Amino acid sequence: MCQLLGMNCNVPTDICFSFAGFRARGGLTDIHKDGWGIAFFEDRGVRVFLDPQASSTSPIAELVRSYPIRSRNVIAHIRKATQGETRLENTHPFQRELWGRPWVFAHNGNLLDYAPASQGWYQPVGSTDSERAFCAIMEGLRQRFPEGEPDLAALHQAVAEMARDIGAHGEFNFLLSDGRCLLAHAASRLSYVVRQAPFDEAHLKDQDITMDFRQHTQPDDRVAVVATLPLTDNEPWTTIPPGHLVLFVEGQATAAPLPTRPFHRPE
Numbered sequence: 001m002c003q004l005l006g007m008n009c010n011v012p013t014d015i016c017f018s019f020a021g022f023r024a025r026g027g028l029t030d031i032h033k034d035g036w037g038i039a040f041f042e043d044r045g046v047r048v049f050l051d052p053q054a055s056s057t058s059p060i061a062e063l064v065r066s067y068p069i070r071s072r073n074v075i076a077h078i079r080k081a082t083q084g085e086t087r088l089e090n091t092h093p094f095q096r097e098l099w100g101r102p103w104v105f106a107h108n109g110n111l112l113d114y115a116p117a118s119q120g121w122y123q124p125v126g127s128t129d130s131e132r133a134f135c136a137i138m139e140g141l142r143q144r145f146p147e148g149e150p151d152l153a154a155l156h157q158a159v160a161e162m163a164r165d166i167g168a169h170g171e172f173n174f175l176l177s178d179g180r181c182l183l184a185h186a187a188s189r190l191s192y193v194v195r196q197a198p199f200d201e202a203h204l205k206d207q208d209i210t211m212d213f214r215q216h217t218q219p220d221d222r223v224a225v226v227a228t229l230p231l232t233d234n235e236p237w238t239t240i241p242p243g244h245l246v247l248f249v250e251g252q253a254t255a256a257p258l259p260t261r262p263f264h265r266p267e
Contacts, residue, residue: 002092002108004190005076006175006226008182008248012070013223017211020065021204021231023055025078029206035091036061038076039104040069041179046102050091073177077106082129089126093175096122096138099149101178105134108228109171109187109263130174133166137176152181152247153255159183160245160258167243167261175226182248184226186240187263191230193237194252196222202232222251
């Protein structure tokens with residue numbers, strides 16, 4: 001299966017440290033070598049890097065690792081293909097426009113027999129179940145809120161309802177953002193850590209790299225990092241209960257996670 005990485009902050013922050021560990025899972029410390037991608041929101045724009053190569057050997061990934069792009073919302077993905085060939089058009093994260101904003105989506109899992117009859121305004125470019133699900137969410141939001149973008153509470157509820165329906169087809173872990181917030185859905189596994197004062201050191205699991213955040217932060221900074229599996233071995237990661245959608249705003253989980261549908265692996 002694929003792996004997800006997301007970041008939501010109250011100030012623009014670079015993801016170089018977390019990405020160094022995450023990138024290693026793409027063919028070095030794990031088997032996810034069928035492509036990778038990352039998206040950085042910058043105001044109302046988004047900067048996206050995609051590569052169908054393994055992230056552990058990708059020159060583009062090396063650029064991202066060493067280039068401190070600062071963003072308040074980031075979504076990254078490393079792929080282990082289940083549906084769709086290893087091609088650029090099947091590489092996550094995917095991007096669409098809605099209400100004059102770019103939306104970005106990445107999925108971990110496998111949706112069996114998921115082929116909606118019509119995606120309406122949004123059509124997939126590639127051949128993955130993931131992009132079909134993203135198009136369905138975008139079309140669902142467009143139809144539910146014809147007057148324009150809703151407040152974040154209404155958005156949270158709408159996406160939770162669609163995640164419940166789509167999740168009936170299989171494992172549906174995903175990250176979704178429009179640059180205002182980060183939505184993280186755990187069907188089976190997803191964890192997060194919130195870094196805020198008092199800051200301390202963090203050590204990566206997949207690389208022998210330690211970061212002392214006391215030297216790189218301000219007292220009011222707050223950063224939430226979401227990953228399929230915890231990236232560090234000395235921080236208090238919180239597991240999102242399977243079958244819940246969490247809304248992150250300004251570097252923290254807001255309100256209560258909304259129930260959706262947990263995924264149960266076949267025996």
